[in-house]
Amino acid sequence: MANAAIHFSSEPYDASIPRPMGRQAAGEGFLRGFLQYADGERFHLWNVRDEDQGELEALLRRLGAPDKPITWLGRADRSGLAEAGAVHMPTPELKDEAWARRALGGNAYSITGVTHTIAETHILNEIGALLLAPLQPWDALVCTSASVRNATETLLESVATYLQERFGAARIPPAQLVTIPLGVHTADFGADPEVRRRWREQLDIPADASVALFMGRFKLATKMHPGPMGLALQETARRLGRPIYWLLYGGARRPADEEAFRSAAAAFAPDVELRFVEHASTRTRDEIVSAADIFLSLSDNIQETFGLTPVEAMAAGLPCVVSDWDGYRDTVRHGVDGFRIRTTAPRPGLGSDLIYAYAQRLVSYEAYAAAASMFAAVDIGETAEALALLFSDPDLRRRMGQAAQTRAREVFDWRVVIPQYQALWSELERRRTAAPVHPALENPYRPDPFRMFAGYPTAALSAADIVELAAPFDRDAAVAVVGHPSARTDAARLPSLDEALRLLECLATGPRTVGALLATMPPERRPFVERGLVWLAKFGLLRLCGATPRT
Missing domain, CATH: 3.40.50.2000 (Glycogen Phosphorylase B;)
Known part of the structure; x- marks a missing residue:
């Protein structure tokens, strides 16, 4: 039977807090049942909030520590989700994960979620957006009752009607809904x-x-x-x-x-x-x-x-x-x-x-x-x-x-309900692995900033542009510049210090084209190094001699 990585943080799964909500009682029951009854060789838990792992492990011990090994996935580890084959969300909010998966390819893994309250505007928006999100036939939203499934279908039909009227859409892929009840121990x-x-x-x-x-x-x-x-x-x-x-x-x-x-x-x-x-x-x-x-x-x-x-x-x-x-x-x-x-x-x-x-x-x-x-x-x-x-x-x-x-x-015992989830994940896995490989694609709502804002700069760096040192190479001075706190940010994913120094040392022998410089780097690092040339020019270490005229 197939399993899914659990989208894991303490809030949806801890009913020991004062005055827990129904969704927390349901979430705790699900996780306890999953750990106790799910068939499989190991569990994958996705620490999506970067919470202290020790605290999460304490929660697991309170619910009944599993007798199978656990693979912990970091917040950004979607390759780990691909290894698990599926991810299960404790909410119906699937659209963002579907867009995130698109960067790896649409059939990298399956996505499932579950309904709780659906009357709030942000949840209404999330469910309506499922029709525009890149969900696939190997994804599903679990409805916990026939009534909530009917309500969800009514909302989706309303949004689909609007899309047809607004855009003349002849085909709107439906969001896949399945009914699996909540359980109790x-x-x-x-x-x-x-x-x-x-x-x-x-x-x-x-x-x-x-x-x-x-x-x-x-x-x-x-x-x-x-x-x-x-x-x-x-x-x-x-x-x-x-x-x-x-x-x-x-x-x-x-x-x-x-x-x-x-x-x-x-x-x-x-x-x-x-x-x-x-x-x-x-x-x-x-x-x-x-x-x-x-x-x-x-x-x-x-x-x-x-x-x-x-x-x-x-x-x-x-x-x-x-x-x-x-x-x-x-x-x-x-x-x-x-x-x-x-x-x-x-x-x-x-x-x-x-x-x-x-x-x-x-x-x-x-x-x-x-x-x-x-x-x-x-x-x-x-x-x-x-x-x-x-x-x-x-x-x-x-x-x-x-x-x-x-x-x-x-x-309604979780012993009976959990196998229904595993049967769902198995069917979704069958569909996903049988489908042609989907290429990695961009999220059209979140375009590459250098494409969306391409009209801002005079020009974009090209492979034919000439790059040269702005001043004779001085290793200590270069280290001081690129190592200055104001010149670095983790979010930028800049070239490493060694990569920056290699580029500068290479240019010490004379100007090179961008393409020639990139050829000296491992293929998987070339995109980062290419944009890193602009970063080095920003802080006065390089001079970029572009061929594109100013307009």
């Missing part, structure tokens, strides 16, 4: 009677009480509004005629966001017993599921694309009551693992003003996401009916919980 979750007893005692919840669990960030704007859940629990308590406990696990990065979420939850569920538990650690997350009878999550936000928490609850054997929204539609089987509750949104065409305000920066992303979520309705009566049925029927809870746990293990 199902062994991390389980129902433990002793843990259940301990948490219920700690939270002052009676042993026989009915408890619904919500897990996630406490953020009205970009997570979900707790109001519909609160209303449904309120109605459930009325129907059953007994107290219902609502366990809310998570938190927010900003105190104001957490307070707003808590206030909204309490306002819409005045007769429900609320219990809040902060995200203190991964262990707390893994244990809190034992305290609940049902998992409840009514996602209503375009920020969401998959939703890991229902799968985590399923892995613990909890039946789920979730909204029929985004990735939840792929994970919870209605009437089998729990219930998916009907959702309704306005018809297409009634939200143009919302996205326009966001696109023109009249409102923030959070304001835009919050505005869109105001028009996502979840059927509260249907939710209450599902909750009441589950709370009143222990056998149904048990059957659905067992079915959910089996599904989580068979479909």
Whole structure:
């Protein structure tokens, strides 16, 4: 099975930070699963941010050090990516890497990425740009759910229509989309009677009480509004005629966001017993599921694309009551693992003003996401009916919980998901190696500065131009000039000191043409030496006698 070099930095793969985002939890889970389950002889990790390797290795040890050797690739080591055969990005931002690869040839390696949130403008721009980037049939964007794939296709179709109308384009190569779900490490979750007893005692919840669990960030704007859940629990308590406990696990990065979420939850569920538990650690997350009878999550936000928490609850054997929204539609089987509750949104065409305000920066992303979520309705009566049925029927809870746990293990465990990535990389490798070799080409959006700005100088240096010393050769004086800090910069990739001195010593015997000087240098160094002649002339060591007249 083929593997890919992992586009590696700590931020997307470390969920141990306070208040991690969903993409970080997903990224950590993916990397842990990749290191544990990927088939292959070695791993390639691309240190794209030049982070301290010791710190990255510490992260790997926390996730479970692999039993295979690791090849570390430096930031600029795209030849190492070619050796690996593919690179996997933790985002859908593939265009820049596709352009970077073009300098090596279009089939130097494959590029894959994965969707998380796709509603923000910079991600919308990135996905739309895939149609103009030099992506190939051996590249792919992984969509984590059918819903996010549909949304991505809608965006790409919209951009393709514009390109056809604007330029009369008859053929626009589509970006390749594949669907592979996110996963969880199902062994991390389980129902433990002793843990259940301990948490219920700690939270002052009676042993026989009915408890619904919500897990996630406490953020009205970009997570979900707790109001519909609160209303449904309120109605459930009325129907059953007994107290219902609502366990809310998570938190927010900003105190104001957490307070707003808590206030909204309490306002819409005045007769429900609320219990809040902060995200203190991964262990707390893994244990809190034992305290609940049902998992409840009514996602209503375009920020969401998959939703890991229902799968985590399923892995613990909890039946789920979730909204029929985004990735939840792929994970919870209605009437089998729990219930998916009907959702309704306005018809297409009634939200143009919302996205326009966001696109023109009249409102923030959070304001835009919050505005869109105001028009996502979840059927509260249907939710209450599902909750009441589950709370009143222990056998149904048990059957659905067992079915959910089996599904989580068979479909969403990283042990099952990682081979899907490897199968994708293998297919992409087959296509790439079967294709004709693509030549190395320039990025047309980033032309060679000496071509783009060719109208600035009087002339460009040519092979026929004559080069001579500006003064008799003095080795010490030359070393002082080319070694001066102001005369060097690493980004310029200048000739080495030895190369500069060789050129000057050669010219000490008399003038030479540029072509004759370059012939004395190794072929792979000639482009650098050629432009280096201009550098030596800039600082008074050479005189360039060009044949091009001044205009």
